[in-house]
Amino acid sequence: MEIGVWRGKSAFLGALHAQPSEPVVLVDISDVTDVAEQIRTFHPESVVTVTGRSSSVFRASAPYEQYRTAMRFFHVDGGHSCVGTYADIVIGSEMTSDQALISIDDFGNMRYPQLHAAVFKFLFERPDFRMVLCGANKAYLCRTEDFAFYDGLIRDQLVRHATALGSRFTLARTSYAHDYGCFSVQPFEGRDLVGRDEDPDDVVF
Numbered sequence: 001m002e003i004g005v006w007r008g009k010s011a012f013l014g015a016l017h018a019q020p021s022e023p024v025v026l027v028d029i030s031d032v033t034d035v036a037e038q039i040r041t042f043h044p045e046s047v048v049t050v051t052g053r054s055s056s057v058f059r060a061s062a063p064y065e066q067y068r069t070a071m072r073f074f075h076v077d078g079g080h081s082c083v084g085t086y087a088d089i090v091i092g093s094e095m096t097s098d099q100a101l102i103s104i105d106d107f108g109n110m111r112y113p114q115l116h117a118a119v120f121k122f123l124f125e126r127p128d129f130r131m132v133l134c135g136a137n138k139a140y141l142c143r144t145e146d147f148a149f150y151d152g153l154i155r156d157q158l159v160r161h162a163t164a165l166g167s168r169f170t171l172a173r174t175s176y177a178h179d180y181g182c183f184s185v186q187p188f189e190g191r192d193l194v195g196r197d198e199d200p201d202d203v204v205f
């Protein structure tokens with residue numbers, strides 16, 4: 001599911017990873033019928049669009065009730081205000097299943113300082129969610145119960161997987177999970193993994 005579709009760049013990528021049985025739900029103030037039509041060319045099963053504001057029109061729509069708790073990936077890329085981003089992350093928490101990820105676009109892009117406030121407001125209020133990865137202008141949140149699973153996956157596989165795809169970066173982990181620390185994708189600094197500033201070899205949990 002995505003809030004903020006525009007011309008569909010992230011919606012296409014998300015839909016490419018959907019199983020045939022999984023619905024793709026797209027919400028935007030503007031009509032995104034053309035994006036949905038193009039996605040149906042490779043994912044014909046279930047593409048649902050809702051035209052209108054996420055916090056009002058979508059919340060009152062049939063798909064909101066129908067797909068509540070069903071989504072396993074939820075992308076937030078609608079209005080970039082603090083209140084709008086916060087409201088959309090809350091919708092993400094309502095729409096997602098166990099082991100789901102909520103991604104927030106433009107996290108790390110200081111053109112939108114207020115968007116960062118929204119992410120941390122949510123994290124401070126909701127200890128049942130944690131940020132598990134950030135970098136490259138994205139933040140990824142998961143349920144706290146699933147944090148260790150994703151943390152282990154990132155620690156063991158992300159660098160190897162990205163290197164095989166031709167991407168080189170350093171994965172930093174500068175603090176503990178209980179200190180809001182998480183893995184962070186950084187420009188390559190000569191090593192794959194780097195830990196705390198005090199001891200870069202100590203990649204803590």
Ligand SMILES: C[S@@+](CC[C@H](N)C(=O)[O-])C[C@H]1O[C@@H](n2cnc3c(N)ncnc32)[C@H](O)[C@@H]1O
Pocket residue numbers: 003004005006007008009010011027028029030052053054055077078079080084
């Ligand atoms: C940055 S663009 C999205 C870019 C898109 N995800 C991509 O990958 O190219 C933001 C989109 O959010 C939509 N939008 C803004 N506020 C919204 C809201 N409250 N509810 C739904 N959509 C919203 C805009 O109409 C616009 O299409």
